[in-house]
Amino acid sequence: MATYSLSIVTPxxxxxxxxxxxxxxxxxxxxxxxxxxxAPLVAALNPGLVRITDAEGRELRLFVGGGFFQVxxxxxxLLADSAEFASEINAERANAALDRAQSRLAGKMDGExxxxxxxxxxxxxxxxxxxxxATR
Amino acid sequence: MASLRDIKRKIxxxxxxxxxxxxxxxxxxxxxxxxxERVQKGKPYAxxxxxLVGALAPNVKDFSHPLLTTxxxxxxxxxxxxxxxxxxxxxxxxxxxxxxxFLDGQIxxxxxxxxxxVTIGRKAGEYFTKRGYKPVQHFPGIGPETPYEQIRxxxxxxxxxxxxxxxxxxxxxxxxxxxxxxxxxxxIKFLPIEPPAADATATGKASGATSDFIFEPKVEELLGxxxxxxxxxxxxxxxxxATASEFGARMTAMSNATKNAGEQxxxxxxxxxxxxxxxxxxxxxxxxxxxxxxxx
Numbered sequence: 001m002a003t004y005s006l007s008i009v010t011p012x013x014x015x016x017x018x019x020x021x022x023x024x025x026x027x028x029x030x031x032x033x034x035x036x037x038x039a040p041l042v043a044a045l046n047p048g049l050v051r052i053t054d055a056e057g058r059e060l061r062l063f064v065g066g067g068f069f070q071v072x073x074x075x076x077x078l079l080a081d082s083a084e085f086a087s088e089i090n091a092e093r094a095n096a097a098l099d100r101a102q103s104r105l106a107g108k109m110d111g112e113x114x115x116x117x118x119x120x121x122x123x124x125x126x127x128x129x130x131x132x133x134a135t136r
Numbered sequence: 137m138a139s140l141r142d143i144k145r146k147i148x149x150x151x152x153x154x155x156x157x158x159x160x161x162x163x164x165x166x167x168x169x170x171x172x173e174r175v176q177k178g179k180p181y182a183x184x185x186x187x188l189v190g191a192l193a194p195n196v197k198d199f200s201h202p203l204l205t206t207x208x209x210x211x212x213x214x215x216x217x218x219x220x221x222x223x224x225x226x227x228x229x230x231x232x233x234x235x236x237x238f239l240d241g242q243i244x245x246x247x248x249x250x251x252x253x254v255t256i257g258r259k260a261g262e263y264f265t266k267r268g269y270k271p272v273q274h275f276p277g278i279g280p281e282t283p284y285e286q287i288r289x290x291x292x293x294x295x296x297x298x299x300x301x302x303x304x305x306x307x308x309x310x311x312x313x314x315x316x317x318x319x320x321x322x323x324i325k326f327l328p329i330e331p332p333a334a335d336a337t338a339t340g341k342a343s344g345a346t347s348d349f350i351f352e353p354k355v356e357e358l359l360g361x362x363x364x365x366x367x368x369x370x371x372x373x374x375x376x377x378a379t380a381s382e383f384g385a386r387m388t389a390m391s392n393a394t395k396n397a398g399e400q401x402x403x404x405x406x407x408x409x410x411x412x413x414x415x416x417x418x419x420x421x422x423x424x425x426x427x428x429x430x431x432x
Contacts, residue, residue, distance in 0.1 A: 007180070009180045009181040009184065010181060010284075011178050011181045011182070011284055011368070011369060011372055012174070012177060012178060012181075012284055013177040013178070014177065014180050014181075027352055028352070028353055028361075029352055029353055032352075039348075039350055040348050040349045040350065041349060041350045041351075041352065042188065042192070042349050042350070042351050042352070042358060043350075043351075043352040043358075044352070044353060044357075044358055044361050044362070067365075068188065068358075068361075068362060068365075070184070070188060072349070077184050079181055079184055079185060079188070079365075081365070082284075
């Protein structure tokens with residue numbers, strides 16, 4: 001099957017760069033898949049699971065904490081706020097983070113809208129992360 | 137005149153100091169390298185981000201985003217980035233002097249109640265608190281190991297204050313890293329941001345006609361979520377540059393200190409030898425004088 005090159009970068013480092021057959025991404029307006037020769041696209045991503053089939057047909061799963069995806073001319077870039085391979089996620093820590101996010105949101109959060117937004121996005125991230133960890 | 141023993145003791149002390157400064161220089165050099173590596177690793181993200189913003193911006197007509205709006209300036213935020221530690225030559229004092237002067241200029245222009253201050257690094261916090269300024273927020277200094285979340289927190293604070301209309305402009309005073317030997321303190325207007333110009337190379341790489349792109353969600357919304365991230369990468373760059381400057385300055389300062397200690401040791405050794413010889417000569421004279429007296 002035809003492949004295209006995909007690189008996944010976070011502000012800290014490049015975590016993946018290789019030819020892939022397909023990728024499934026958690027788009028802001030719904031999950032979508034990208035194969036080779038995809039039309040030029042720029043999309044915003046929610047926190048969630050990214051599923052990649054690499055050139056050898058192996059499946060890779062990773063968690064991204066939101067970000068952007070861009071593809072044109074069979075060159076794709078995923079700009080992730082944060083990214084972890086499913087195999088690297090520490091399930092215990094992910095669950096602890098989820099609990100923390102939940103309790104923070106349940107607590108004294110009525111005041112600032114911005115604070116609330118941030119806590120909510122932290123919760124969404126934590127939730128997605130534990131889900132990705134569970135798919136291992 | 138100091139006795140031979142005193143001089144020898146002093147030589148030992150200076151040697152110890154030279155060892156310490158030498159070690160500190162190596163540590164600073166290693167940390168500088170780590171910061172530079174980190175910047176290098178972050179480059180792909182920052183570049184793609186700038187490219188994306190540059191490619192998207194021309195596709196949007198009459199776009200307004202809180203982070204882009206230029207308002208009449210009545211309230212400003214000044215951010216001063218310094219280090220946590222001293223022993224780095226004039227690094228801290230240079231940047232603090234610049235920040236102080238700039239802050240006072242802003243206060244004179246807009247009134248004390250309309251100028252807010254955010255300090256990063258212990259030295260900056262202490263400097264301004266001691267002089268009676270009250271930073272609205274203080275962040276600890278940034279090192280090569282600082283997690284990205286902490287940098288994101290800094291960025292969120294700045295964009296939060298700006299987007300909510302509490303300040304109309306954000307200025308950052310930091311040290312530009314020119315080379316390990318040269319750091320240039322400067323202040324820049326950080327917010328409202330100017331989107332990077334969609335230069336020919338960026339759009340060319342995005343296959344020329346960016347209007348052919350599918351945008352999901354709509355390009356306006358996309359840019360709306362993209363911009364805060366873009367600001368974040370800018371904050372990250374500035375902080376890393378300031379950190380690189382700090383370690384560069386420390387490396388240079390410690391290297392100079394080691395060199396000076398070496399000179400001191402040479403001088404003191406010379407003095408010690410002279411003193412020793414003077415002592416021997418004096419003893420010889422005494423012996424000869426005594427012998428002469430017996431013969432006479």
